[in-house]
Amino acid sequence: MVDKSLELFDCGHRACGGCGPALAARLILKGAGEKTIVVASTGCMEVFSTPYPETAWKVPWIHSVFENAAAVASGIEAALKKQGRTDEHVVCICGDGATFDIGMLCISGAFERGHDITYICYDNEAYMNTGIQRSGATPYDASTTTSPAGRESTGNSINKKDMPAILAAHGSPYVATASIAYPADLMQKVEKAVNTKGPCYIQVQCPCSTGWGFDGAKTIAMGKLAIETGLWVNFEMVNGKVVRSKKVVNRKPVEEYLRAQKRFRHLFRPEVNKEEVAKIQAIADANAEKFGIDVDITK
């Protein structure tokens, strides 16, 4: 059972107001519990939580470099095994750049080898720490500083990489997606992952008010909207098969989500770019069909 009163990520860190990743860290540790060793990648969370000599982490925490968290975790897991420390969990908490892009080699190796680790990607859909550059997790048409919308561009021209499928294909026993907007679900998934033998992966959508361009008071609302439009699907895969996905009643049009964020505002200025919005709606529709999330109660 998740102990919701457990606070292992302390206040007083230097994240922006309304930071999705900061909330994710707090919720992840509630789910993982006190016997957790956290491995971090370089990125926002590492920087805002551990400016020497201060730390927000009340569990053992290590950061080496940007891309090697999964390899560092492999070594920790091997050491714990050799030392007979079987009740400690090794949990990577890394950003999407560290996960989708630069850390891919280390993650693939660790998952192939089958280390008993949980790798959690806090996905805020771009390199936020360096100033909002696109990553393999950036959604289609999002304007970032390296995929800016312009006279000849509608923003990021590449679809988001399907990391859960890639890691499921490595034979991971448990792969899930989650959102900080649904805390109980997130905590339960983390608890399940750390108690599942083998390499597990959870990808948590963490809206970033600074990078996405919305009021920091709306972080949870933005996470909910991503789910309600079908642009983000919360699901669980066990041994490569989707076993559960969060249903959506009367799925909202993607426009509602897109209009709420500055990273998509070029799609509505000077007038609505119907063609591009339709492409994004098609992504949501495909998600809905793939995961069977639609529940229509008007019928």
Added chain:
Amino acid sequence: MLKIMEGSHAVAEAVRLCSPDVVSAYPITPQTHIVERLAEMVADGDLDSEYICVESEFSALSACIGASAAGSRVYSATSSQGLLLMTEAVFNVAGMRLPVVMSIANRAVGAPLSIWNDQQDSLALRDAGWLQVYGEDVQEMTDLHFIAYKVAEDHNILLPAMVCFDGFILSHTYEPVDIPTQEEVDAYLPAFDPFQKLDVTNPISMGMYATPEYYLEFRYENDQALTRAGDAIREAGHLFGEQFGRDYSTLTEGYRLEDAETVFVGLGSICGTVRESVDRMRETGRKVGLLKIRSFRPFPSDEVKAALSGAQQVAVLEKNISLGSAMKGAVGLEVSAAVGKTGPEVYSYVLGLGGRDITPADIAAVADAAEKGDGNRFYGLRTEVL
């Protein structure tokens, strides 16, 4: 008891006797025989280690970082491109003050691709904050592993160590070597006692980031520890000598230096060739000698200065090239700084790169050049490039 063993296998025996909890391994020529032999030991139950077959050298060292931080003794080995692929983690290990021990079977770096020996790989990482010791023969490179663990894990030091030896020339050569017993090694090298570790009963944060208010001091501490490592190596080398009869209580080793006017300086296996050359040249009346540098990091400036004080000229045999530098070689710069302006003339000779053979005739020719004041250049180039 002396046994005839391949260099790599002797190193693997030394590693087995040091009982690392975690070994992470990735193949690269000419290091591979070490991790192959360790894998066999694990497969036969002769080595009780977690053996991780990583997917790259970068992960090999990264896994060592995690395992060491979790409180385990760790080991890895690499060469050349593998070491360069690790580079980011190489600097990181030293900054995190983790006592990782890694063997380097020295090999040239590309381009052009070369699997053969020089010392460009480890010397390119001289500024990474690791101890770097170089073995001259199979016995010495084997012994240096025990000393490396002892010094690296010393709570007054806490630094990673590279034990370097020439690829193929030593890694693949069979020589008589004395392998100590487990009881002897246990008496010399205590069980790993981590200074601090990742532990849920005592949570700490490791590898935090430092603002400009703190960063400089971290680098200072790293340098201080590496400087202190000089005496720690001397002490560990002295104890080794007392226990095993092979003394390593100095960071350099002189050969026929007493009245030498021209002194060769080198690292690793080339010193064997130089000893032979010195003997031959002495027979013809030439006053030559050798100063072998066993520890390049920390660099033993005091020992070097004292050893070279009577020389007129110094010929540094460089199996590396610092491209674009005036002296050409990385070792010569250090030697030159050590002897100072009042010391002998110091010349670098870049030779033997990419596995080019070096003979006593070459060594004699280098002495001729040094005595004429002709140095800081390549030696032995094919004439068509001149």
